Amino acid sequence: MDFSEFKEKIVKIKKMNLPGEQFHLKMAPIERLLELKKVARSTKTAKKAAVLMLFYPSETNETYFVLILRKTYKGVHSAQVGFPGGKWEQGDTDYQATALRETREEVGVTEKSVQVLKKMTEIYIPPSNFFVQPYLGTTYELPHFVPEEKEVEAIIEVPLQEFMDDASKITKTLSTSYAKEIEVPAFLLKNNVVWGATAMILNEVREMLKQLL
Numbered sequence: 581m582d583f584s585e586f587k588e589k590i591v592k593i594k595k596m597n598l599p600g601e602q603f604h605l606k607m608a609p610i611e612r613l614l615e616l617k618k619v620a621r622s623t624k625t626a627k628k629a630a631v632l633m634l635f636y637p638s639e640t641n642e643t644y645f646v647l648i649l650r651k652t653y654k655g656v657h658s659a660q661v662g663f664p665g666g667k668w669e670q671g672d673t674d675y676q677a678t679a680l681r682e683t684r685e686e687v688g689v690t691e692k693s694v695q696v697l698k699k700m701t702e703i704y705i706p707p708s709n710f711f712v713q714p715y716l717g718t719t720y721e722l723p724h725f726v727p728e729e730k731e732v733e734a735i736i737e738v739p740l741q742e743f744m745d746d747a748s749k750i751t752k753t754l755s756t757s758y759a760k761e762i763e764v765p766a767f768l769l770k771n772n773v774v775w776g777a778t779a780m781i782l783n784e785v786r787e788m789l790k791q792l793l
Contacts, residue, residue, distance in 0.1 A: 581740050581793060583637035587718060589792050590635065590697060598701050599787040604780040609754075609764040610706070617704040620711070626704070630679035630713040631665025632696075633785055634689065635740070636723055643740040646687060646725065649733040649772065661736060661774045663714070663781070664689075675713040687735060688726030693719045701784055705777045714781045738769045743782070744789065 601614070610616075620626040635645045652659045666682040668675060676699070680691040700714040725735045742748060752766045752773050766775035767782055774782065 581643045583635075583641050583643045586635065586643040586740065586793070587720065590718060592792055593698050593716065593788055596698075596788055596791070599784050600701050603784040603787050604701065604703055607765045607767075607775075607779040607783045609762070609776055616706045620704055620706075620709065626709050626711050628668040628675065628678075628713070629666055629710050630668065630675040630682070630715065631663035631781070632679040632683045632694070633663055633700075633714060633716050633781065634683065634694065634723075635716075635718045637720070638737070638739075639722060644737050645740065645743070646689075646723070647736040647738060647769065647772070647774065647778070648686060648727070649736060651731055651733045659733070660776065660778075661769075661772050662778045665712070665714075667710075676715055679713070679715045686728045686732055687723070689719060689723045693721065693723075695719070700781060703777050703780055712777060712781075716785060736770050736772055740789075743767070743769060743786065744793070 633645055635643055638644050647661050648664055649661055650659060664683040664686045665679050668678045672678040672681060676696055680694060683689050684691060694717045696715050696717040698716040700716060703712050705712060727735050748767050748769060750766050750768045751763050752775065753761055753763050754775065764775050765779065766773050767779050
């Protein structure tokens with residue numbers, strides 16, 4: 581979709597109700613997610629983080645959003661595809677500030693260039709024990725992405741048209757931190773399998789975009 585048309589339509593998302601957890605669950609790799617989320621809330625031991633789904637114009641003025649491939653490391657999210665984002669720090673005024681700071685640090689897009697449009701439904705990630713607050717935003721200029729060398733293996737630029745195509749939804753057999761060789765729902769975007777929390781967040785956004793575009 582042409583970004584000029586997209587930016588006129590996307591502002592309407594501010595007044596829309598969130599589709600919510602039911603669209604997270606359609607892409608959830610485990611069935612006990614809501615139960616685990618309740619336990620995490622009651623024990624109050626979970627950490628907090630925030631991420632940003634950032635839309636922007638390509639060189640040809642098509643609408644894209646950015647994902648990152650994380651480095652391989654000793655951790656549950658090693659070599660996975662996700663949004664720019666990370667853990668809340670004491671200097672952050674709120675979770676939106678966390679998402680914007682982490683986006684600057686991980687992909688080089690500055691806070692002042694981003695217009696945050698929507699706070700999405702919070703999600704719980706059991707393997708790392710994090711509550712993650714997603715945000716949706718836009719920048720009206722073509723970003724000059726600068727990947728953070730220690731954390732980001734690659735920048736993945738995804739065309740909106742590819743994401744909205746029903747063919748992007750797949751099922752993939754994976755070995756996860758809690759099960760071996762299981763089938764999980766996922767998105768196939770720019771030849772990358774996107775699953776878990778990122779796919780769940782994407783599915784909620786996708787449902788809202790289907791109503792707008």
